[in-house]
Amino acid sequence: xxxxxxxxxxxxxxxxxxxxxxxxxxxxxxxxxxxxxxxxxxxxxxxxxxxxxxxxxxxxxxxxxxxxxxxxxxxxxxxxxxxxxxxxxxxxxxxxxxxxxxxxxxxxxxxxxxxxxxxxxxxxxxxxxxxxxxxxxxxxxxxxxxxxxxxxxxxxxxxxxxxxxxxxxxxxxxxxxxxxxxxxxxxxxxxxxxxxxxxxxxxxxxxxxxxxxxxxxxxxxxxxxxxxxxxxxxxxxxxxxxxxxxxxxxxxxxxxxxxxxxxxxxxxxxxxxxxxxxxxxxxxxxxxxxxxxxxxxxxxxxxxxxxxxxxxxxxxxxxxxxxxxxxxxxxxxxxxxxxxxxxxxxxxxxxxxxxxxxxxxxxxxxxxxxxxxxxxxxxxxxxxxxxxxxxxxxxxxxxxxxxxxxxxxxxxxxxxxxxxxxxxxxxxxxxxxxxxxxxxxxxxxxxxxxxxxxxxxxxxxxxxxxxxxxxxxxxxxxxxxxxxxxxxxxxxxxxxxxxxxxxxxxxxxxxxxxxxxxxxxxxxxxxxxxxxxxxxxxxxxxxxxxxxxxxxxxxxxxxxxxxxxxxxxxxxxxxxxxxxxxxxxxxxxxxxxxxxxxxxxxxxxxxxxxxxxxxxxxxxxxxxxxxxxxxxxxxxxxxxxxxxxxxxxxxxxxxxxxxxxxxxxxxxxxxxxxxxxxxxxxxxxxxxxxxxxxxxxxxxxxxxxxxxxxxxxxxxxxxxxxxxxxxxxxxxxxxxxxxxxxxxxxxxxxxxxxxxxxxxxxxxxxxxxxxxxxxxxxxxxxxxxxxxxxxxxxxxxxxxxxxxxxxxxxxxxxxxxxxxxxxxxxxxxxxxxxxxxxxxxxxxxxxxxxxxxxxxxxxxxxxxxxxxxxxxxxxxxxxxxxxxxxxxxxxxxxxxxxxxxxxxxxxxxxxxxxxxxxxxxxxxxxxxxxxxxxxxxxxxxxxxxxxxxxxxxxxxxxxxxxxxxxxxxxxxxxxxxxxx
Numbered sequence: 001x002x003x004x005x006x007x008x009x010x011x012x013x014x015x016x017x018x019x020x021x022x023x024x025x026x027x028x029x030x031x032x033x034x035x036x037x038x039x040x041x042x043x044x045x046x047x048x049x050x051x052x053x054x055x056x057x058x059x060x061x062x063x064x065x066x067x068x069x070x071x072x073x074x075x076x077x078x079x080x081x082x083x084x085x086x087x088x089x090x091x092x093x094x095x096x097x098x099x100x101x102x103x104x105x106x107x108x109x110x111x112x113x114x115x116x117x118x119x120x121x122x123x124x125x126x127x128x129x130x131x132x133x134x135x136x137x138x139x140x141x142x143x144x145x146x147x148x149x150x151x152x153x154x155x156x157x158x159x160x161x162x163x164x165x166x167x168x169x170x171x172x173x174x175x176x177x178x179x180x181x182x183x184x185x186x187x188x189x190x191x192x193x194x195x196x197x198x199x200x201x202x203x204x205x206x207x208x209x210x211x212x213x214x215x216x217x218x219x220x221x222x223x224x225x226x227x228x229x230x231x232x233x234x235x236x237x238x239x240x241x242x243x244x245x246x247x248x249x250x251x252x253x254x255x256x257x258x259x260x261x262x263x264x265x266x267x268x269x270x271x272x273x274x275x276x277x278x279x280x281x282x283x284x285x286x287x288x289x290x291x292x293x294x295x296x297x298x299x300x301x302x303x304x305x306x307x308x309x310x311x312x313x314x315x316x317x318x319x320x321x322x323x324x325x326x327x328x329x330x331x332x333x334x335x336x337x338x339x340x341x342x343x344x345x346x347x348x349x350x351x352x353x354x355x356x357x358x359x360x361x362x363x364x365x366x367x368x369x370x371x372x373x374x375x376x377x378x379x380x381x382x383x384x385x386x387x388x389x390x391x392x393x394x395x396x397x398x399x400x401x402x403x404x405x406x407x408x409x410x411x412x413x414x415x416x417x418x419x420x421x422x423x424x425x426x427x428x429x430x431x432x433x434x435x436x437x438x439x440x441x442x443x444x445x446x447x448x449x450x451x452x453x454x455x456x457x458x459x460x461x462x463x464x465x466x467x468x469x470x471x472x473x474x475x476x477x478x479x480x481x482x483x484x485x486x487x488x489x490x491x492x493x494x495x496x497x498x499x500x501x502x503x504x505x506x507x508x509x510x511x512x513x514x515x516x517x518x519x520x521x522x523x524x525x526x527x528x529x530x531x532x533x534x535x536x537x538x539x540x541x542x543x544x545x546x547x548x549x550x551x552x553x554x555x556x557x558x559x560x561x562x563x564x565x566x567x568x569x570x571x572x573x574x575x576x577x578x579x580x581x582x583x584x585x586x587x588x589x590x591x592x593x594x595x596x597x598x599x600x601x602x603x604x605x606x607x608x609x610x611x612x613x614x615x616x617x618x619x620x621x622x623x624x625x626x627x628x629x630x631x632x633x634x635x636x637x638x639x640x641x642x643x644x645x646x647x648x649x650x651x652x653x654x655x656x657x658x659x660x661x662x663x664x665x666x667x668x669x670x671x672x673x674x675x676x677x678x679x680x681x682x683x684x685x686x687x688x689x690x691x692x693x694x695x696x697x698x699x700x701x702x703x704x705x706x707x708x709x710x711x712x713x714x715x716x717x718x719x720x721x722x723x724x725x726x727x728x729x730x731x732x733x734x735x736x737x738x739x740x741x742x743x744x745x746x747x748x749x750x751x752x753x754x755x756x757x758x759x760x761x762x763x764x765x766x767x768x769x770x771x772x773x774x775x776x777x778x779x780x781x782x783x784x785x786x787x788x789x790x791x792x793x794x795x796x797x798x799x800x801x802x803x804x805x806x807x808x809x810x811x812x813x814x815x816x817x818x819x820x821x822x823x824x825x826x827x828x829x830x831x832x833x834x835x836x837x838x839x840x841x842x843x844x845x846x847x848x849x850x851x852x853x854x855x856x857x858x859x860x861x862x863x864x865x866x867x868x869x870x871x872x873x874x875x876x877x878x879x880x881x882x883x884x885x886x887x888x889x890x891x892x893x894x895x896x897x898x899x900x901x902x903x904x905x906x907x908x909x910x911x912x913x914x915x916x917x918x919x920x921x922x923x924x925x926x927x928x929x930x931x932x933x934x935x936x937x938x939x940x941x942x943x944x945x946x947x948x949x950x951x952x953x954x955x956x957x958x959x960x961x962x963x964x965x966x967x968x969x970x971x972x973x974x975x976x977x978x979x980x
Contacts, residue, residue, distance in 0.1 A: 001025070001290035002255050003039020004491050005480040007232035008071075008498030009288045010247055013505060017240045021284065022251050023276060025258035025291075025436045033254020037233055039290075040440065040482070041491065043224030044427055046335050049372035051364040053224035054333045056429045057440065058491045059360075059381070060084065063216035065492035067499075068228070072221065075231035079219040083361060085189055085349040087217060095345050097352035097409045098187050104345050111188065118188060121181035125190055127837055128168075128175040132156065133938040134207060141211065146528035154532040155939055156207060158946035161449045161534040165206045166199035173595070174203075187353050197357070197383040202446040208487040222364065225491070256280070258436075262287065264312035264477045265305035268509060272476055273305065286508055288501045290481035292437050293321045293455075299435075302477075314471030317458060320451035324483060326439025328432040330387035332379045332398050335425040339363045339375040344413040346377075346406070354405040355389065356380040373425065379406065383440075391430050399426045441482050441489040449534035455484040456497075456531060459504035464524050478504045486531065583608050583625035586635060586972070588953055591615075594637040594929035594942030597921070597959060603635055607949040610975035614945055628980075630953050630970060636924065637943045638676030638950025638973065640931035641704075641906055643799075643820055643841045643895025646670075646692065647683040656686050663692060667703025669903040672979055674952035674968035677931075677940055678704040679758065679895075681799055681820065682712035682720075682736075687754035694755075702978070707935055709760035709799060711736035713747050713787065718778035719766035719801055741786040744779075748790040759791040759798045760820075764807035767850075767870050768900065774803035774824060774874060781810050788814035797936075799841075805829045812838055818893065818934055823847055824877050830888035839934045841895035842885060844912035847878055849901050886917030893934045894927035907966040910958070920959045949975040 002024040010020035028036030036042075040057035060082040061068060072079065081090040088106040095104045096111065105111055112119040129135060133152050140148030160168065168174035169182040177185065186196025198206065221227060236246045261275040264287075272287040296302055302312045313321070341347045341361055350359035360378040367374050379402040382390070390398050403421050407414035431440040444452055458479045460468035467474070480501035485493035503519035506512070513519045523529040584607040591603035593615070601617035606625070614620075621627070646663040670678055680689045687710030695701045714720025716737050738747040744761075751759055763779050765772030772778060779787070788798050788811070797817040802808045804824045811819060812832055818839040822829065833840050850871045853859040860868045871878075885892070892913070896906040913923040932941025939947045953970035971979035 001039060001481065002035065002037045002229065002233070003290055003481065004041055004228070004494045005482070005485075005498035005501070006039075006288060006290040007037070007229055007247070008495045009290075009480055009502040009505070011232045011235075011237070012499060012502045014245070014247060014250065015237050015239065016506065016511065018505070018509075019250055020247065021282070022247060022255040023257070023259050023274065024255040032233065032248065035255045035257070037255075038226045038229035040437070040494075041225040041229050042429075043226035045224065046425060046427065047372065049367055049369035050335065051367040051372055051374045052335045052362075052376050053364060054335060054376055054427055055220070055225060056331055056333075056427070057431070058225050059331075059378075060218040060220050061491060062213045062218050064212050065490065067495050068492045071231075071495070072228060075228065075235060077227055077231070078222040080222050082218040082220045083348055084218050085351055085358075090217070091348040093345055093348040095348070095350045095352075095409065096188050097350065097354065098184060099353065102345075102409055108188070115184075117181060118184050121175075121177055121185040122188075122190070123837060124175050124177060124181075125169075125185060129210070130936055131933045131938060132159070132174075134210065136936065136938075137207075138211065150528055150532060155946045157204060157449060157532050157534050159944060160203050160207075162446050163203045164199065164446045165195070165201045165203045167446075168203040168206070169199075187351065189351055189358075197386055198443070200384075200445060202444045202448060204449060205444045205488070209489070212487055212490050212492075220362065256282075259289075259291075259300055261301040261303070262289065262312070262477065263303055263305045264475050266310050266473065266475055268476055270305050270476075284476075286476040286478065286505045288478045288480055288498070288505060290479070290498070290501075292326065292439070292481075293324055293479070293483045294326065294438055295436070296321055310473045310475065312473070312475060312477055314467075314469065314473065316471050317454055317469055320454045323448065323451055324442050324455075325445050325448070326432070326437075327383055327441060327443050328385075328387040328391070328430070329381075329383050329440035330390050330398075330428070330430045331381045332390075332395075332402055332426065332428040334377045334379055334399070334421060335373050335427075336375045336377065336420050336423075337373045340416055340420060341377065341413060344410065346410045346413050346417075350406070350409060352405070352409055354409065355386070356402050356405055357382045357386050359406060377420075379403070379426070387430060387432065391433065395426060395428050398428050443488055452486070453531055453533055455479065456486055456500075458484060459497075459500040460521055460524055461504060461508070463504070463507050463521055468524070476505075476508055478508075583613070583622050584628055584975070585619065585621040585625050586628045586630070586951060586953075588630040588633040588635040590634040590957060591943060592634060592636040592924050592928065592958070593944065594932070595925060597634075605635065605943060605949075605951065607951075607972070607975050610949055611939075612943055612945050612947050612949050615943055628970075628977075633953040633955055633970070634957055634964070635943070636674070636952050636954070636958075637928040637941050638948075638952055638971075639674045639927045640677045640679075640894065640935070640941055641670065641675045641896055641898070641927070642679045642818070642839075642893045642931050642934055643843055644670070644678045644680050644898045644903075644906075645683060646678075646680055646706075646899070646903075647688055648899060656688055659683075659686070660688050660692060663688075664701060664703070666899065666903045667692070667696070667701065670898070670906065671703050671971060671973065672968070673904060673907055674954075674965075674971055675704050675906065676950040676952070676971070676973045677707070677935070677937070679707045679799075679935060680709065681758070681801075682709045682760045687711060687751075687756075690755040693757075704973075707757045708755075709758040710751055710754050710756050711760070712801065713738055713744065713751070713759065713761035715739055715762070715778040715783075717771050719762035719764070719769040719772060721769065721771070741783055744783050744787040745790045748787055748794070748796075752791075752794045752796060756796055759787070759796050760801065761787055761798065762801040763811050764801065764803045766801060766803070767867055770864065770866055774821075774870065777804065777807045777810070779807075779810070781813070784810050784814045788816060808833070812836055820895065823881050824874065825881055827884050827888065830884060830890045834889035834891070837891070839893045839930070840890045841893045841934075842882070842913075843895050843897040843909070844882055844885075844916065845906075845909040846897040846900045847882065848912050848915070849908075851875055851878060882916045885913075886919075891930055891933075892918070892922060892926040893931045894923070905966075907968070910962045910965045914962045920962045923962060924958060949973075 002022050013020045024035040026036040042057035044054040083091040085094045086108040093104045137152040169177050234248050236244045258277045263273040265271050268285045271285045273283050275281045358381045362376040364374050431437050454469045457468040462474040478501040480497040482488050482494045485497045487493045500520050503521050586605045588603045591598045604619045606613040606619045646666045647659050689708040693706040693708050712720040713736050738744040765774050765776045791798050799818045800811040800816045801820050803821050808822050808829050820841050896909045898906050910923050928941040951972040952968050954964045954967050956964035958964050
């Protein structure tokens with residue numbers, strides 16, 4: 001085939017001395033020998049004098065298409081920015097037309113002010129992508145971190161392989177949208193298409209599309225993408241013997257015609273006999289076959305070369321071929337002499353729930369000859385059910401109805417649009433009606449990941465010592481093309497499949513790669529470069545509505561640990577603890593999986609290599625697995641305390657060694673009480689928690705894994721200014737103090753330099769600081785905005801110490817991720833937190849720890865007098881605010897403010913939460929799933945396949961008596977039993 005994959009394979013094989021003979025089924029009067037080159041690269045120039053090109057197939061290319069760009073640079077072709085939706089730098093307007101309401105915007109967030117439903121839907125979508133680990137995956141890809149990519153992608157595969165895109169949008173474990181929100185978001189688009197037409201896709205396919213396009217712009221080829229195929233065909237290149245030649249020369253100026261049959265031998269000597277529609281039969285040592293694979297069932301016969309010979313495809317690969325899903329796609333375009341839409345609402349992209357669905361405008365510049373046309377209006381680009389609507393319609397019928405609908409969306413340009421249409425110059429295509437394509441490309445539905453894996457792996461044959469696809473014969477037939485690409489629909493991946501096949505042919509014919517330039521198959525044995533497989537066993541993990549509820553893992557890997565945009569933070573917060581080397585089956589009476597309680601046989605967990613391998617009643621442990629049975633117990637995901645201080649504030653002026661050593665018992669107490677992860681929110685002025693975090697990650701000391709904000713940034717005289725007397729008497733400033741925009745920005749950068757995972761700052765006074773009040777605000781809006789902005793630029797989330805309404809509101813406006821305390825806030829402030837998706841860590845136990853003892857002189861004997869005075873003065877507002885939490889919609893995360901409460905009593909936060917009416921379920925979620933979401937740690941806080949094996953157990957049922965959380969008697973951290 002002379003599409004992108006076939007031409008890539010042929011061109012590279014030509015360069016190493018092979019003689020590639022090309023066959024092509026597509027015809028074109030203007031193509032070499034009457035054959036059309038390019039496959040889905042189908043660029044139509046309607047007249048020779050036009051500069052305008054209609055891309056009937058591939059239309060735009062993301063910045064991530066490095067392989068394609070390498071070739072276009074070699075061929076001297078030119079990219080131009082594509083006017084994609086919401087791309088404000090190149091697209092004048094994106095018009096969204098839904099339910100008869102039309103809005104023109106520049107960026108997608110411009111839709112927020114006038115559409116609260118869309119704002120909620122879009123922000124939840126973005127939050128969900130971050131929560132499930134796609135943000136971490138993008139960061140790993142950008143950092144070229146194979147281990148991080150595999151770990152994170154494997155976790156997504158394990159969890160979501162059976163999920164549809166629509167389920168991900170609607171399920172509470174996904175985005176959690178309402179029906180109306182999902183409908184609106186699907187029309188507005190969250191990528192390169194109006195994606196409600198893709199609701200049936202597997203969500204993994206959607207993730208791949210996002211990885212290819214999000215975070216970068218898209219481009220179109222000025223010469224048209226068919227120019228890539230023409231360049232592959234005509235470009236002369238040097239063979240190993242020094243001769244210059246081209247595919248065109250080797251093939252006598254034209255490809256062979258359509259293939260009708262392949263007779264496949266079992267060795268290179270037997271080779272493959274290729275039969276073509278002109279009656280010719282030719283023998284070749286190897287064949288790279290790049291069709292739409294359904295033709296293997298309809299129009300190309302593949303049979304053994306001799307009677308009784310091995311079948312060309314094994315049953316497993318045939319299963320994958322037969323179950324491929326191709327997606328209908330229709331495109332209709334109008335070529336005009338000028339971009340008549342300039343300055344109108346049509347100037348850019350239109351997304352609508354009407355028949356056109358998506359409309360684009362392109363200007364190819366001055367035509368090469370007088371009378372040529374330069375502009376293209378893509379009247380409609382549709383997929384799936386929307387494409388089927390126009391399938392039976394003629395070109396004229398399509399143009400008429402599309403023009404009618406666009407005129408209603410853009411009334412100011414309607415008459416001119418009709419005039420241009422009347423002049424002619426339109427063209428159309430329905431790819432599902434094309435004999436050799438039967439759809440524009442393959443996309444996977446839920447449950448098809450392993451089919452995709454088999455097709456991708458076909459090129460490996462048995463080069464690694466055993467068939468990469470079990471049952472597959474090591475014959476000289478290699479599949480390539482979009483069907484075998486890892487991310488379908490994108491030309492770059494089709495080209496990559498051609499490179500894979502070319503490597504396979506090279507190896508099959510006895511060649512090899514150079515040591516310093518390995519090919520794709522040379523690294524197949526390295527698990528970092530071999531695609532993960534999807535789970536095949538059934539479990540009851542991640543339950544939710546519908547039947548596609550299970551996603552256990554085979555070799556799929558879990559997602560990232562808590563982390564941020566900084567390399568140091570990612571390294572420090574990833575989980576490196578070794579497992580103990582054998583499988584464990586842990587059973588109990590109940591299981592809190594981070595989101596809900598299960599009971600009976602559902603409370604069975606299989607642990608392997610430090611991760612949860614399977615969960616639920618169908619878990620089948622290996623015969624040699626150790627069984628840990630905890631009758632009468634409740635298993636819970638490892639607990640997360642999102643607000644601790646493991647360095648004693650009373651030792652601010654002590655040597656740092658003393659401070660660090662005194663922290664070790666605190667770490668042991670936290671872990672023994674079930675807290676396998678903690679977020680430390682800062683000490684005075686030495687970033688000692690960074691060293692503790694790294695020591696824990698390296699296994700030098702034992703305790704919870706840590707995420708740290710090294711210090712508390714504070715205004716002078718604020719909550720972080722704990723020793724003002726030293727400043728007054730000796731001029732010594734103890735604390736990380738900053739006043740004014742310049743100083744707060746500098747301190748944020750200093751925290752990043754020290755190795756921060758988070759930035760913590762005080763926007764209000766506090767109780768334990770000597771000269772301020774929790775009711776006062778200590779930073780102005782400009783300071784808070786500058787501080788949070790600097791942290792955001794560095795990829796560091798912010799946690800704010802804020803007790804009162806104004807301090808909280810200023811911080812939320814600036815974009816903090818979590819608010820600590822808010823114990824003087826009112827209902828409107830809690831509603832604001834819920835609306836903005838900001839987490840609240842209420843630290844209730846530390847409040848009641850002091851309020852309940854106001855009359856106990858012995859308790860206050862060794863504490864500063866101002867502390868008791870503050871709690872006494874604010875006792876009633878504190879109690880009133882706590883009473884509002886139960887009825888609020890704010891997302892709560894568990895935090896204790898230890899060391900202000902003893903480290904071995906942090907469990908009492910559970911009882912404090914239920915004391916004010918918070919349900920036990922909400923309290924448990926705050927310390928598990930919600931806490932993991934706050935830390936952006938999708939593989940922590942939940943018991944599901946692929947997650948880190950953090951597990952604790954308590955005797956009894958915490959939903960019946962939350963106080964049993966004080967009786968933790970089993971702790972597993974990353975598969976290692978720490979307490980039993």
